[in-house]
Amino acid sequence: MVSSIAADVAAVDAFWADTPKSLSGPPPEFGPSTFNRRDQYEQEAKWPIADSIGIVRSAHLRIVVRPGLAIGPSISVIFNRQAIARVDFVPGNECESNPLWAADLGLPPRVCGPHFHSWEHNRSQILATGDWELQCRLPLTVQIRRFEQAFAWLAAEMNLVLTPDQRAFDVPPQLL
DSSP: OOOOHHHHHHHHHHHHHHHHHHHHHHHHHHHHHEEEEEEEEEEEEEEEEETSOOEEEEEEEEEETTTTOTTTOEEEEEEETTEEEEEEEETTTOOOEEGGGGGGOOSSEEEEEEEEHHHHHHHHHHHHOOOOOOEEEOOOOETSSHHHEEEEEEHHHHHOOOOOHHHHOOOOGGGG
């Protein structure tokens, strides 16, 4: 019998490999999330993802703008209520350590600035521990420093085809 975590990981693998995926519906509107910091709420938008035959199941992009973080939002890929990949925009001087096991994947011990938590690099650890945390990160290339660049790059990483209107989607300036 296949364990529940193994079945969940296999479902994510199938979703990730499905091609081409698309975004469903018009661009989402931002609204307050349930998380707040210093009495300010995050602003978030969720955009459903359709599979290769156009069916929206249980996946979406979650774009979050955090209070006081002017550099940019995070973009998470959510599947069955679990984050399976995430792009984080943080200041260049903000550094985070990778777990020790990330060295076996060829990842640096510390990552500073904007970075990506990939399914590929976190999959084995999730499968081994059952803990759905995206602990490994890799730095984004210097060519990816704005939301619209990261949005298009992430779409390409996950075989998500964007229409011209979707490519123009951006975070409202008043939220940054």
